[in-house]
Amino acid sequence: MKELRLQEIGVLFYRIFLAFVFYQVARLLFWFFNKNLIRIDSVSDYFTIAYHGTAFDTTAIFYVNSLFILLSLLPLVINTKKYYQKFLFWLYFITNGIAYGMNFGDFVYYKFSQARLTMAAMHVAQHEKNIAKVFLVSVVEHPFVILWFILLMILWIFLYKKVKVTERKPMKKWVYFVSSVISLCVVAALVVGGIRGDFKHSTRPINLVDANRHVKNPLQANVVLNSVFSFFRTMNTNNFQEVHFVDEKFIEQNIKPYKLYKREGVEPKPNVVIFILESFSKEYSGAFNKNTKIKDFVSYTPFFDSLATQSLIATNAFANGRQSIHGMSSILAGIPTLKDAFTSSPYSNQKIQSVVSVANDMGYDTSFFHGAPNGSMGFMGFGNILGFKHYYGKTEYNNDADFDGIWGIWDEPFFQYFAKTLNIKKSPFMATMFSVSSHHPFKVPEKYAGKFKKGPLEIHEPVGYTDYALKQFFETAKKMPWYQNTIFVMVADHTNQIAYPEYEKAMNRFAVPILFYSPNPKYDLKGEISTPTQQMDIYPTLADLMGYNKKIRSWGRSLVSDKKEDHLIVNSSGVEQFIIGDFIYLFDGKNFTGIYKLNDLGYENNLLGKINTQEIKLGELKAKAWYQDYMNRVINRKLN
Known part of the structure; x- marks a missing residue:
């Protein structure tokens, strides 16, 4: 034996x-x-x-x-x-x-x-x-x-x-x-x-x-x-696979991957400044939670809230991805992240139409600012793909006395550097600032110990610091000649820590603020958009406001257009999540795994197989059509 x-x-x-x-x-x-x-x-x-x-x-x-x-x-x-x-x-x-x-x-x-x-x-x-x-x-x-x-x-x-x-x-x-x-x-x-x-x-x-x-x-x-x-x-996986659910005519009529906005008289061209705010979730801002009815709600963004009263804000907006680089591709190029991230796929290195290429086409100076070591997060590489003419990072800032010790230059001094660098540029310019300080391990500069409100979450204090850095930026910028004819956009890259049960709900894990502001009244950026919106809507909205009168490839929609455009919101939590009309659809690339009413953000009552109305059938077809078009354009390099 x-x-x-x-x-x-x-x-x-x-x-x-x-x-x-x-x-x-x-x-x-x-x-x-x-x-x-x-x-x-x-x-x-x-x-x-x-x-x-x-x-x-x-x-x-x-x-x-x-x-x-x-x-x-x-x-x-x-x-x-x-x-x-x-x-x-x-x-x-x-x-x-x-x-x-x-x-x-x-x-x-x-x-x-x-x-x-x-x-x-x-x-x-x-x-x-x-x-x-x-x-x-x-x-x-x-x-x-x-x-x-x-x-x-x-x-x-x-x-x-x-x-x-x-x-x-x-x-x-x-x-x-x-x-x-x-x-x-x-x-x-x-x-x-x-x-x-x-x-x-x-x-x-x-x-x-x-x-x-x-x-x-x-x-x-x-x-x-x-x-x-x-x-x-997920090692060596590739979930990018071409599919065929509908014919191209259905995609053209219902998904409308190409948009055209005709806006006359946009002269002089506006400067565009985009703030992508690290982890700046909707949950932290009072201006974006007026209608959520959260008991004893506390805001940590006093300046952001005050600016929102003078701005066009989207109070029901969602991120299209989970990570910072996904936010960059969604906001600037209108490309979301599904099960596999586009930005880390073999298909990311292709010609991509974006707000950057639109600005370049219109003769803008285009710049990307990020206070981290150059190349951090993959921003520099993807920025080159998008076509930014200039990149400003920790190297260009050239003062390690303002380094936070882990991620990059503290937001306040780097935002001041941002304003002063813009001041030496020739208008029109388009510039993107990606903040760093509201990031784990959630610290603030020692000189500000005790200045900002502390809440139950570690992130609350540094969010208050970044909000203060924004205030200081605007105090500086509004004294500069370029300020009056500038459109400012503020949006979070993704969400982060959660304090309120409302934001524990599955779809609200993607809830971010979107804000458009301009001191120039001719752009009429005032009011509130309560219909579902997304990061991908920023690029077509800016192309519209800039007066780009050519077709753009976009799955988002202009939030300031007079055209009636249906919303189609997409992101992924392992399965693709679509908001279409009054329903949320969960789709794994082949089959639907859940259908929920739009107000069922926590996915409590799965209606799959329980209702089969014409609206549901059309919603399913639209979700499949969008997925088909996304795969086709990414794989066959049709993103320009």
Whole structure:
């Protein structure tokens, strides 16, 4: 019986079983740390989610342990010797320790990203030189996460050592080798099936979208998943696939990918200044929450609120992506992020029509400002694709005394640099400023300690600081000759920490403010837009205001046009989310997974299969048509 290696196989199964146990513990802790963001109504609901999560754990565990399993079963004769078992011990815990730590990182960063770890995070990180600093700050700020990780790893090691392989020498080597090969083949088949998530040859391997099949609310899919699975499954993936749902005539009539706005008499041409404000969620501003009826609401943006009273504001606006670079592509070029980010795809390096190219075509000076080290966030590379003529970063600012130590130059001095640099430019100019200070680890300059309102969230104080920096910018700018004929746009790149239950709702995770202001009354930028709007509407609105009387490629709409244009809002939380008319549609690229009334922002009542009106049918066709047009234009390089 020694030759059959039954004891070794039993110990191997025990060791792999331990991984399953600890992944379930990590799942529970992930939900515990984020329970205010992911609602689970009962214990039975949680256990159902955890049960379905086992399939995703299986894939992750077999990915990580495939080499360990192979080396445990190879017929090497020395497998049971102490030194070999010690080698397997270190292999097991180094690989599993690193992978297990990915889950713990999401305990903290899910609050910011609203999604499990994917390769998109690596695409962002590759542009940053401060990752070590950010990691160390996170460790200091969240000691209990690190403590949990250490305690669980100690327990895991203890349990691993409780069951050992006894050293033994095979007497009949041919039986040992034959039984080993058979065992290896059987286990290999199990591992392959586990990694695929199914043993049926005809079934595709499970992916992130499949987690939505097992939940009542799409947000719960993040509990079904684990971070290792989502990371590995998004490595070298390409969800950009051409589809054909409708004919081109339907797209032309209902999606209208090309817009034309005829505005006469726009002379002199207006300067355009766009502020993309880091993490400046709608939730933090009083002017954008007058109608939300949140009890005891507190605003952290006094200047922004006062400016809103003199501006055209969109109070029901949504971001088209989750990360800063996604905000840049959505705001400036009208290109949203779906399951895969356009900006990190093989298709991003193509000619793209945008507010930048429109401005260049009209003879504008175009500039991009970002106080971080040049190249951070991928902005410099994407800015070059869009065609910015000038880039101003930490290098051009050239004064590290104003460096915050992690992300870049503090907003107040960099905004002043922005104003003064614009003052030496020849009009008309189009300039974009991407702020940095309202960013984790949420600090303000020491000289302003205690100046800004602190709320229940860490981000509230730095949002107040950025708001103050905006005020100081306008105090400087309004004394300059270019100010009077300038259109200012302010918008958040994405949302961040959440204090109020209203903003825990799935669609409100994308709720951002959009503001258009000009001191020049001829642009008539006053009032409130309460219909659903999005970041992608900014580019066509500016093209319209600038008097660009040529066709533009745009999935958004001008918010100041007299034309009646239907809204079609799109973003992604693992499945594509569309607001069309009075309904929200969830679409995975092939099928609809949910349909909700527009006021059901938390996705409580799925109407899929319950109603089938003409409005719903047309909404489904429009969602599919938009998706088809998006894929066609991105893949076939038709974004100009």
